Amino acid sequence: MSEAWRGASVTLLVIAVFGLLAVAPAGGAAPAPGAADPAAAANATASNCSSCHAYLVTNRTPRKLTVETPDHSFELEHGDGRFWCLTCHAPGNRNRLVLFNGSTVGFGSKNATPLCAQCHGPVYDDWKEHIHGTWEGSWKDGTPKKYCVDCHDPHGPAFGTLTPAPPPEQPPDPLATAGALLPDWYALAFGVVLVIGVGLVGYAASTVERDQP
């Protein structure tokens, strides 16, 4: 409870600081417009992380994050606890992602592909050869329809479930079909024909017997 309260107060403090910076005539290194607005913080996307983080001291200690606006408190379900934020997010510039060699790549599914390829080499090789992933266009030279993180959530890459499209219709029940096609009195007619037929056969049989001697 106290942690949550602390997180909220930190958020408020950040917003207040940004408000002052925005109001100040020479507000430092081009503060993002609208960062003072709590609504803007709520709408923060991957492209403007620096609007807050540029003014925060980078804390490199892996820890549970509690900032709620925008939501930093989700469970990371990638890497079985080996990773935390700064494994992929660049500490120096939160608008970019960092590779193991220290160079950075931008956000966006296409840009982030080398980042995923660092660990998932065989899958990346398959993807380059069009074996993995979805491709569109021509079978001669397909173009990627999706890049890694378009399908796999980087914070929880396991695939979810989908609602299946409806199953094919069952073949019709033969008795129901017969009932629909034949008139209502078909059972009666069938019975009458059967009785007459049995009678005729019986009569024929009795005739054969009579003629025997």
Added chain:
Amino acid sequence: MTEDVPSDDAETDVPDTGKERSGPATCDCGSTVDEDRRNFMQGVAAAGATTLGAIPFTSEAELEAILQKHFKEMSEQEKAELVERLEKKYREKYDTPVDVSTAEAEEGVVFGYALDIQKCIGCRRCVYACVEENNQSREAPGHPETTQLQWIRVLELPDSHLEPGTEQNTDELVGDELGTKFGTITAGISYEESDHYYDPDEVPEEDTFYLPVQCQHCEDPPCVKACPTQATWKEPDGIVVVDYDWCIGCRYCMTACPYYARRFNPSEAHVPEDELNPDMHYLGNRPRPEEAVEKCTFCIQRSREGEYPACVEACPVGARKFGNLLDPENEIRRILDQKRVFRLKQHLGTEPKFFYFME
């Protein structure tokens, strides 16, 4: 008999004089034969007149359809006329401009297909993409004469499992069960245990895998051998096609197919006007006439233009792969080189060009 010949000529020259009819009858030896012949000729004339009389009631297009040649024997000119006639017919029926192609197989291309059964989640997106792309007949509510046809059937199968401590039962094992020293392993594809009407809220379900089945485009297709009218054949690029106009609907091919890949529509295709795909191929997705057999054509109207089939693009998990088997750099060849691949009912020797693979 020889003296009958001029009298017959006289009869044909002056057909309306009744007196002439008694002339030949004077010859007693040939009278019955002559009457038989006359009756026969009258019958033929009547039948001919009926046929000729029916022509004004038959439209020119219908007549052309009746006299249509086999597709493989048509000249370019005849194909052009055919396309024109079909486009006119579909334009009038569906009230929208359509484009019927007769594009031929590309040189140096044999199509192959691969499906990753580890990835497939059984969502049936491919089934409905195929229905829309290929103008397949839909069922209209309240119209029992409309038939629902789907070229792709997704089977749900129980996943393999190991029952430890059951190794003593090896004598009783049947089917897909395998006794090992670790226990009994149940694995493999058992069509008897498969279900294609599965309908859970969410897929994939636990302990199952999915096996979509469609035309396998066999290199040695049994359906082609079974066809009595040569209405189905294998194209140079490996696609097994059906000429719906030459199909007589005997369904021998459906019986011959070991993959349940062919569909028969007893009524005409029911495709809503606003859902018609106007990009058609003669051997592919044009609306089928009634009583014809149809099946997957690797989306011939797309693949012959260099595009992926509709099911490949629709698959949300990227399990479906398509390409040219003759190009070593193509994805299909890389899959065959690198992955564990199997074909359905391999023992039948049909040599499918549809492969299933896993890591």
